[in-house]
Amino acid sequence: MAVDAGSERMQLGAALRYPISAADILRKRQAIKRELLKKTNLVATRIAILGGSTTSELKSILELFLLAEGIEPTFYESGYMRYSEEVQFENPELWNFKPDVVYIYTTWHNVTRFPELLESEAETERYIRNEMARFDVLWEKIHTRLGAVIIQNNFDLPRLRPLGNLEAAQSFGQIHYLMRLNAEFAKHARSRSHFFINDIHYLSAQVGLSAWSSPNYWYSFHMAVTPIATVALAANVAAIVKSIYGKSKKCLILDLDNTLWGGVIGDDGVQNLLLGRDHAVGEAYLNFQQYVKNLQKRGVILAVCSKNDLENAKEGLAHPDSVLKMGDFSAFKANWNPKPQNIREIAAELNLGLDSMVFVDDNPVERALVAEALPEVAVPEVGSDVSLFAEILEQERYFEAHKVVQDDLNRAAFYSLDAQRKAAESSFANYGEFLSSLEMTAEIGPFVPVYLERITQLINKTNQFNLTTKRLTSAEVEAFSQDVGFITLCGRLADKFGDNGLVSVIIGHILDDTVEIDLWLMSCRVFNREMELAMFDALIEQCQIRGIAKVAGVYIPSRKNGIVAEFYKSLGFNPMGEKKFDGHQSWVYNIRAPYSPKTRHIRRNTELSLTAPAADNATVHSVA
Amino acid sequence: MGDQEIKASVVTMNDASAKSVGGKSRSEFLIELDEILDLPAGTLQGNERLEDLDNWDSTSLITFIAMAETNCDVSISPAQIVTCSTVADLLRLAKIESRAS
Numbered sequence: 001m002a003v004d005a006g007s008e009r010m011q012l013g014a015a016l017r018y019p020i021s022a023a024d025i026l027r028k029r030q031a032i033k034r035e036l037l038k039k040t041n042l043v044a045t046r047i048a049i050l051g052g053s054t055t056s057e058l059k060s061i062l063e064l065f066l067l068a069e070g071i072e073p074t075f076y077e078s079g080y081m082r083y084s085e086e087v088q089f090e091n092p093e094l095w096n097f098k099p100d101v102v103y104i105y106t107t108w109h110n111v112t113r114f115p116e117l118l119e120s121e122a123e124t125e126r127y128i129r130n131e132m133a134r135f136d137v138l139w140e141k142i143h144t145r146l147g148a149v150i151i152q153n154n155f156d157l158p159r160l161r162p163l164g165n166l167e168a169a170q171s172f173g174q175i176h177y178l179m180r181l182n183a184e185f186a187k188h189a190r191s192r193s194h195f196f197i198n199d200i201h202y203l204s205a206q207v208g209l210s211a212w213s214s215p216n217y218w219y220s221f222h223m224a225v226t227p228i229a230t231v232a233l234a235a236n237v238a239a240i241v242k243s244i245y246g247k248s249k250k251c252l253i254l255d256l257d258n259t260l261w262g263g264v265i266g267d268d269g270v271q272n273l274l275l276g277r278d279h280a281v282g283e284a285y286l287n288f289q290q291y292v293k294n295l296q297k298r299g300v301i302l303a304v305c306s307k308n309d310l311e312n313a314k315e316g317l318a319h320p321d322s323v324l325k326m327g328d329f330s331a332f333k334a335n336w337n338p339k340p341q342n343i344r345e346i347a348a349e350l351n352l353g354l355d356s357m358v359f360v361d362d363n364p365v366e367r368a369l370v371a372e373a374l375p376e377v378a379v380p381e382v383g384s385d386v387s388l389f390a391e392i393l394e395q396e397r398y399f400e401a402h403k404v405v406q407d408d409l410n411r412a413a414f415y416s417l418d419a420q421r422k423a424a425e426s427s428f429a430n431y432g433e434f435l436s437s438l439e440m441t442a443e444i445g446p447f448v449p450v451y452l453e454r455i456t457q458l459i460n461k462t463n464q465f466n467l468t469t470k471r472l473t474s475a476e477v478e479a480f481s482q483d484v485g486f487i488t489l490c491g492r493l494a495d496k497f498g499d500n501g502l503v504s505v506i507i508g509h510i511l512d513d514t515v516e517i518d519l520w521l522m523s524c525r526v527f528n529r530e531m532e533l534a535m536f537d538a539l540i541e542q543c544q545i546r547g548i549a550k551v552a553g554v555y556i557p558s559r560k561n562g563i564v565a566e567f568y569k570s571l572g573f574n575p576m577g578e579k580k581f582d583g584h585q586s587w588v589y590n591i592r593a594p595y596s597p598k599t600r601h602i603r604r605n606t607e608l609s610l611t612a613p614a615a616d617n618a619t620v621h622s623v624a
Numbered sequence: 625m626g627d628q629e630i631k632a633s634v635v636t637m638n639d640a641s642a643k644s645v646g647g648k649s650r651s652e653f654l655i656e657l658d659e660i661l662d663l664p665a666g667t668l669q670g671n672e673r674l675e676d677l678d679n680w681d682s683t684s685l686i687t688f689i690a691m692a693e694t695n696c697d698v699s700i701s702p703a704q705i706v707t708c709s710t711v712a713d714l715l716r717l718a719k720i721e722s723r724a725s
Contacts, residue, residue, distance in 0.1 A: 030662040214693075
């Protein structure tokens with residue numbers, strides 16, 4: 001049978017997308033890997049897998065899911081079941097590997113001791129304390145010695161329940177004990193910014209215990225999880241890593257008819273739409289709207305792209321049972337233009353890359369059109385059954401979040417305020433007058449602990465105004481903030497319309513009389529507001545305080561940061577040497593006294609307010 | 625059952641593309657083995673010696689066991705695979721071919 005090579009390549013490339021066939025992935029893993037390695041601009045990461053059982057299958061499948069997300073891993077794999085020993089004792093191989101991520105692959109098989117039958121609650125509690133102490137030592141050693149992000153499996157469910165249903169309720173029951181340990185692990189995760197749980201308790205239930213583990217694999221290979229279930233597990237770990245590296249999607253674009261409600265509003269009228277709890281299909285649409293609303297609440301930007309008259313579309317969202325309202329959408333295209341054109345316009349309006357977008361439409365023709373015209377946009381094959389839409393979105397893990405910060409909760413509001421700014425701008429003939437009218441104030445200062453989460457998020461999500469596209473883990477950001485050999489600055493910008501939150505970050509290391517900028521980025525939220533000038537003024541001030549005479553910077557081109565190719569030149573930097581073959585260009589700025597601030601339209605505070613409203617500073621650990 | 629029907633059923637059982645217990649035909653299973661061993665589809669014919677196959681290693685062994693379970697509902701242990709020396713032996717373990725044929 002002749003095989004169409006092009007078609008086969010497409011199938012390989014799509015193998016890790018819904019609907020996933022674990023069997024296909026296992027069989028074709030080598031061919032899939034070859035196909036994925038053709039991707040460009042892969043982000044390198046170093047992952048140490050510390051195993052409580054055999055990890056070879058996990059490593060091989062995890063690599064595929066990471067490559068699919070644009071992340072190229074180099075692995076360290078511990079000796080068999082040596083997840084604890086390799087950390088506790090001197091281990092030059094692991095220390096020299098310098099992992100960015102340490103993944104601790106333990107399962108219920110690695111619990112040291114379960115309570116005995118009828119053992120007291122107090123004794124059970126002592127076992128829990130002992131088990132937690134063991135893990136605490138391990139986690140602390142990894143954090144202090146390696147400074148890596150830690151991903152830790154919680155505990156899955158065992159296949160057997162010797163005590164039957166008593167296992168869940170009695171303190172000496174194994175299931176109850178594992179759930180208590182999982183609660184303790186979760187508590188640890190809530191208090192550590194660098195520590196994340198890989199929820200195999202959930203996964204083992206989702207896959208089904210009979211498919212999750214098998215006596216054959218355990219006794220033959222000491223594989224705690226079957227190869228088929230390892231695919232789901234690897235996908236889950238990859239989702240956490242991709243979120244840490246800022247590769248989760250940012251925007252969900254939705255059709256309206258038969259996607260957010262049942263029926264075609266232009267034909268059926270709003271009164272005949274299926275939406276609400278008095279109809280099975282209507283209830284399914286209502287629940288999907290609620291799911292989407294929950295995504296929006298934790299920072300996913302929503303947009304509409306619908307073939308409808310605008311007035312009909314608005315009327316549909318004004319349906320009394322509609323959970324989603326006009327104000328929930330940061331961009332709204334209801335017209336008869338081709339959907340790819342509308343989506344390009346949405347991306348431009350929101351200043352987001354097409355590759356940060358997911359498009360959901362019940363119509364396979366529209367889906368195919370967008371997928372063909374805009375291959376960067378994720379277009380899941382959701383089918384036409386609304387009761388499955390949310391599940392399919394979840395399986396793709398597009399919007400995986402490893403943390404939720406208050407800034408995420410305010411994201412939709414930011415876009416709404418921006419719309420007001422744009423409207424105001426149109427009434428000014430002179431852009432400088434418009435900027436003055438905004439009454440902007442900036443707070444710029446060194447990194448402070450309360451902002452580290454948002455700083456890390458910005459570092460890993462910002463693509464356009466980003467001079468080096470250097471990505472850092474939260475542990476690394478924390479380390480820089482405490483290192484006197486570095487200058488760190490973060491800035492927030494507010495104006496009369498509202499607070500944009502933390503929007504810009506600079507990290508530079510000091511070398512003699514020069515500060516070399518490792519990282520300078522700014523959120524697209526505040527383009528063309530002079531915030532970059534305010535950050536530069538703050539940087540020069542810090543240099544003058546420290547007696548630094550020069551600022552050096554390098555522009556490292558990426559697919560998305562072309563707008564800052566000449567940024568250093570615009571500030572008055574001079575090029576250092578010729579541009580390299582890969583486009584890298586070094587620049588230097590000689591600080592002369594007196595320095596004349598470049599900012600004209602922003603009033604600057606020199607310190608970040610540590611008494612900012614609690615809502616801005618809190619880290620919210622919520623699950624969508 | 626009449627003579628014609630018996631003949632038809634016998635022909636079906638001897639057909640090379642006859643379905644196995646789990647629904648996978650011999651040719652389909654061989655193509656899946658090609659994929660596991662990263663060989664072009666249609667390479668394996670069934671008489672190859674395992675020791676001559678470059679990619680026959682622990683990873684492909686585990687994947688083979690997973691395929692037998694998934695496709696054929698057959699549980700295979702490494703101890704059983706150790707007794708195999710050819711691809712045909714693997715197919716018999718997965719009950720793709722009967723020992724009599």
